[in-house]
Amino acid sequence: MQKLNDFFSGGGDGDDTTTDNFLEDGSEGLCSLSPTQRMYGFAASLATGLLLMFLSMIVFSIPIKFALLFTFGNVLAIGSTAFLMGPEQQMNMMLDPVRFYATSIYIGCVVLALICALLIHSKILTFLAILCEICALIWYSLSYIPFARRMVSEIMIRLCDTEL
Numbered sequence: 001m002q003k004l005n006d007f008f009s010g011g012g013d014g015d016d017t018t019t020d021n022f023l024e025d026g027s028e029g030l031c032s033l034s035p036t037q038r039m040y041g042f043a044a045s046l047a048t049g050l051l052l053m054f055l056s057m058i059v060f061s062i063p064i065k066f067a068l069l070f071t072f073g074n075v076l077a078i079g080s081t082a083f084l085m086g087p088e089q090q091m092n093m094m095l096d097p098v099r100f101y102a103t104s105i106y107i108g109c110v111v112l113a114l115i116c117a118l119l120i121h122s123k124i125l126t127f128l129a130i131l132c133e134i135c136a137l138i139w140y141s142l143s144y145i146p147f148a149r150r151m152v153s154e155i156m157i158r159l160c161d162t163e164l
Contacts, residue, residue, distance in 0.1 A: 033083070041083035049076030063126040065119030067134055071110050074137060102140040109133035 033041065052073025059065040082090040095101045113129035116122055142148040 009116065012139050033123065038083045043079035045076050045083060049073045049078075049080060051090045052076065061123075063121065064117045067113050067126050071113050073135070074133065075110065077105045078137070099140060102136065102143055104134040106140050109136045 056069035
C-alpha cells in the first residue's frame with residue numbers, strides 16, 4: 001500500500017510525513033472514494049436519473065414502461081446525493097424527524113406507482129400515483145431549504161382560500 005501511495009503522491013523518497021494524498025483522504029472503509037470520484041459518481045447517477053425521467057415521457061402511453069423509467073430515474077436522482085455525503089449520512093438525513101414523513105410518503109408513492117403499473121395496469125391510477133410521487137419529492141426536497149415548506153404552505157393556503 002505504501003508503494004501505491006508513494007506512486008500517486010509523486011514521490012518515492014520514503015518520506016512518511018506526507019498524508020495528504022488522495023488515497024488516505026476519508027478512507028474509513030473499503031468503499032471510500034476520492035472527492036473527484038464522488039463528483040463523477042454524483043454526476044453520472046444524476047444524469048442517468050434525469051435521462052430515465054426524460055425517456056419516460058416518450059413512453060407515457062405505456063404505463064408499465066413509463067412508471068418503471070420514471071420511478072427508477074427518480075430514485076437514481078435522489079440516490080445521487082449519496083455519492084456526495086455517503087450512504088449512511090444520506091439515510092440519516094432521510095430518516096431525520098423533520099423529513100421522516102416526507103420520506104415515508106415519497107417511498108409509499110414510489111411503491112404505489114410501481115404497483116399501479118406492474119400489477120393493476122391502469123394508466124389513470126399510474127398517472128395519479130406518479131403525480132403524488134412528484135408532489136412528495138418536491139415536499140421532501142423543500143425540507144432541505146430553510147423555511148421553504150412554511151413559505152409554500154402559506155402560499156397554498158392563500159391561493160386555495162375560499163372566502164369571498
